Amino acid sequence: MSAPSTSTHQAELSNGQITEDEASLYDRQIRLWGLEAQNRMRSSTVLILSLRSLAHETIKNLVLAGIGRLIIADDGVVEEEDLGTGFLFREEEGAVGKLRTDAALPQIASLNPLVSLTKLDTLSPFVGGTEEETVELLKKEKVDVVVALDLSRSQNEIIDSAARTAGTMFYSAGAYGFYGYVFADLGESYEYVVNSSSGIAKKSLSYAPLSTAISSSAWSKPSTQTREGGSPFRGLTRNTTKKLSPGVAIGILALWEFEQQKQALPIGGEGQVAELKEIAERIRQELGVNAKALPSIENEMIEHLATHATHFFPPTLAVLGGLLAQDVLRALSRKDKPIVNLLAVDTMGGTGTAASWGMGDARDA
Known part of the structure; x- marks a missing residue:
C-alpha cells in the first residue's frame, strides 16, 4: 500500500482550541451548534472511500463545515462519465486521465484552506485487503468516521466490521438512479445530546452492524431486539407503515441480494x-x-432500479450527498440524534424515511 500524501493546506491548531481564523470562518455555525460541537468537528478525521458520485456533495459539505482532516481514497482515473457528477473533476483543467485523487485534491483545498488533506491512491486494504490490515490503517490514521460510497454490500460489511474493532464510526451510502440510501453504524454505545423542554438531555444509542441489521435470518424476530436484527415494519399499522415508505428500502435490499447472487448490479438485461x-x-x-x-412492490420502481442501478443522476447525488454529510457532521458533533439507522431516499417522489434495523430505542446516558 502506498504511503499517504498530505497537502500543505494544514489547519492551524492551537492547544486544541478554535483559532481566530476559524472563529471568523465558522461564526454562523458556532452560533447554531455551539463551540463545543464545532471543536469536536475541527478535531476529527474523516475518511472517504471512492470519489465517484456521492463524494462530491459529501466532501463539499464536510470541508465547508470545518472538519479537521479529510482523507480521500480512490484507485481509479477520471473518466468522461465522471465529469458530470460534481465539482471534483474539471474538464477544462485536464482532469480526464488523471488519478481521481490528484484531480480532486486542489478542488477540495480551494473550498477551505483550514482543513488538512491527505490522499490515498488505493482503496486497499478496505477493498481486497484483510480486516486486520483495515483496522491497523484506521487506528494509524486516527480515523473518527469512515464513509464508504457506492461499494457492494459484502464490501461494506467487511469495512463496518473492521471499523467496529478500530472504534471508528461507519457510514455507507449509494445511489441507484433516482434512489439511494445512507446506513449508519456508530458503535455499541454512541452518546449525544438533545435540547428538550427541561434543558439539555444526554442520550445513548446502541447501533447494529450492517451484517446483523439486515440479516434475513433475523427478520422474523421482534423489531425491538437490540443488535439481534428484526424487521422494522412487522406489526405496524397501515398508516404507520405508509409513513415509513418501506418499498424503497425493500428495493435497495433486493438490489443488494441481486448483486450478491450475480456479482454485479442489474443493467436492464x-x-x-x-x-x-x-x-x-x-x-x-x-x-x-x-x-x-x-x-406489492411498485413495478415502476423495480423497472427503474433494474435499468438504472449503475447510473448517476446529479440531482439524486446532490440530495443524498447533502443528507449524508449532514448526518456525519451530526455524529461528529454529538449534537442531536443521527440516522437510526437506514435512510432510504426516493428523489423523484421527494421522500426520505429512516427505519431502525436491529436497534433499540434511544435511552438516557
Whole structure:
C-alpha cells in the first residue's frame, strides 16, 4: 500500500482550541451548534472511500463545515462519465486521465484552506485487503468516521466490521438512479445530546452492524431486539407503515441480494426486472410488511432500479450527498440524534424515511 500524501493546506491548531481564523470562518455555525460541537468537528478525521458520485456533495459539505482532516481514497482515473457528477473533476483543467485523487485534491483545498488533506491512491486494504490490515490503517490514521460510497454490500460489511474493532464510526451510502440510501453504524454505545423542554438531555444509542441489521435470518424476530436484527415494519399499522415508505428500502435490499447472487448490479438485461421483482416480493413478505399498506412492490420502481442501478443522476447525488454529510457532521458533533439507522431516499417522489434495523430505542446516558 502506498504511503499517504498530505497537502500543505494544514489547519492551524492551537492547544486544541478554535483559532481566530476559524472563529471568523465558522461564526454562523458556532452560533447554531455551539463551540463545543464545532471543536469536536475541527478535531476529527474523516475518511472517504471512492470519489465517484456521492463524494462530491459529501466532501463539499464536510470541508465547508470545518472538519479537521479529510482523507480521500480512490484507485481509479477520471473518466468522461465522471465529469458530470460534481465539482471534483474539471474538464477544462485536464482532469480526464488523471488519478481521481490528484484531480480532486486542489478542488477540495480551494473550498477551505483550514482543513488538512491527505490522499490515498488505493482503496486497499478496505477493498481486497484483510480486516486486520483495515483496522491497523484506521487506528494509524486516527480515523473518527469512515464513509464508504457506492461499494457492494459484502464490501461494506467487511469495512463496518473492521471499523467496529478500530472504534471508528461507519457510514455507507449509494445511489441507484433516482434512489439511494445512507446506513449508519456508530458503535455499541454512541452518546449525544438533545435540547428538550427541561434543558439539555444526554442520550445513548446502541447501533447494529450492517451484517446483523439486515440479516434475513433475523427478520422474523421482534423489531425491538437490540443488535439481534428484526424487521422494522412487522406489526405496524397501515398508516404507520405508509409513513415509513418501506418499498424503497425493500428495493435497495433486493438490489443488494441481486448483486450478491450475480456479482454485479442489474443493467436492464433480459429477465433482470422479473428477477429483481421476485426478490423484492420475497423480502416484503419476510419482513412482515402490512399488506394493506403495501400489497406489492411498485413495478415502476423495480423497472427503474433494474435499468438504472449503475447510473448517476446529479440531482439524486446532490440530495443524498447533502443528507449524508449532514448526518456525519451530526455524529461528529454529538449534537442531536443521527440516522437510526437506514435512510432510504426516493428523489423523484421527494421522500426520505429512516427505519431502525436491529436497534433499540434511544435511552438516557
